[in-house]
Amino acid sequence: MKKREVLDHLQMLLKWGLLFLVFSWVIFVLTAENGSGYGLLKDETKLLEGPWTVTYEGKTLEDVTLPTNLSVPKGRPYTMKTTLPSRGEDGYLLLRVPMQRLEVRLNGEVHYTHPVESTKTDRKPLASLWVLVPLTEEAGGQTLELTFDSDIEAFSGLINSIRYGQKSDLLFHIIKSQGLGVLIAGVLFVAGLMVVLLSVFLQTMEDKRFQYLGLLSIFTSLWILSESRVLQFFIGNRWVLGSISYVALPFMGYFFLLFVKETMVSEKASQKKMTSMALGYLLYLQGMILLQLLGLSYFIETTRYFFYYTLFVIVRSGWILLKEVKEHKNTEVRRHVKYLVVVLFSILLELLFFYLERFDYTSFFLRIGILYFLSALFVESYLFLRSSIAKQKENQLLETMAYKDFLTGGANRAAYDRDLQGYLQGKSFRMVLLDMNHLKRINDEHGHASGDEAIVTVFAAIEEAFSPHGQCYRLGGG
16 A cells, blocks of 8 residues: 555544544533533432442441442342431432332331332333432431342442432433433434435335435434433333333344445345345344243343344454455445444444443443434435436436437437337337438428428428327438
């Protein structure tokens, strides 16, 4: 590789890397807590800061701050305790309970329970939910005890931040903190639906990239909406709340691979490999649902196999695309690789934080990477569509020129030869051949312009007489 090409590649990487960092910074700023107090709609909720005393496994921890993640084996309870501040009015506690059982006690008496209704044997999925615990005015000054336990190793010991306030204020806090995710999901869903509808009107195109891109965008929007933690505002069904994220992920992988195959892979054998890997996601989806229905494994417990398979897909797809560049000089791969790198980087960060059990960052990096990727693909697809339409118009123009007689404006000899084949294969038809006499004499005595005018006049008369019954052609002469 020449020095100039190396510099060009470095410049491209720096440019797109900078754009990704700026894009990430904008997302971070929009999702960060706004503590400056300049907003017109104030967040009237308060963090229940404690101090908290946590006991588990015979251990006691003092002055614990939230959120925290304790090393508690699954199925073992852990209790946190503090004194409720006096509010002078009724209110609620707001907790995010990720697949956990919860018991709330005031001065030692059970006040509220949030059982995880699902067990593996009842075949219903677990769900991470918002819980509102009602408190009366008299609760101020009482000892609050919260006892958690979970059958999921990743969530056993996890305690999220706890807020208190009026119910309307707490619900507004959820909307405010998760609103950007809902907005992004809405934009992607509408854009995806429009692209899918567009693909219906473009059925004449052999390229199915618009169909795959639109469906990828729709399932991505469903995944982002589920991860934005606001589905409880609209749906109370635990099957939906506990499964939509896990069902959307393999569909995202499926349509992503089909899109890559359609746009970047030219070799037939490699296209079959991409299709096979895409079908692998559907097989995983079937297996995941079957294990849940049989009570053998929760959705979240099979997620690790999704990540294992995705790592395999990344390696194998990368090898296929590298082969496309080296052996077939595929320019489409070169143009899309900068977007794929961003998605790959975001997936690797997502995997890293998943295995570090930093669930407060769940879907954050992947959300940024996929949003950036889909935005870029929408732009690329628009440019491709515009180019395709221009080429189609050019082809239509060339076809018109090939079968049109420019003197008379009617069909020419090539159009006659083309249409005659259809007539010969169909039912019986009549053919009328007309010859124009004395054309050479008109050309010799009055000039070729007069001869052309005579041809046009005669052809117009013939077409007026016969066009209701069939097609008229000019076969030659002039």
